[in-house]
Amino acid sequence: MPSLPQMPDGSFVARFDRNVYRLNAVKKAAYTYGNIFHVSIEEADGFVVVSLWPSSSNTDPEEAVGRFCNEVLDQELREEI
Secondary structure, eight states: OOOOOBOTTSOEEEEEETTTSOHHHHHHHHHHTTTTEEEEEEEETTEEEEEEEESOTTSOHHHHHHHHHHHHHHHHHHHHO
8 A cells, every 4th residue: 555645734644435435434444443543534526535643652653544544445345245
């Protein structure tokens, strides 16, 4: 997965295409990672846009963002089953 740039406010932003990922899958991943990130979820232009702010400095945020994105994929696959 390509690394996501950190925004000026300290957040990382991931965009998930609504044709590929369900909103419910993104919400489940956000719940799973709620202990690592403060999360904001919005829908815009056919995408689910997720802003992630690290909640502590004990975690490598870029690595955690990658794990979050993998969790979204995992939750999407669970939605299909």
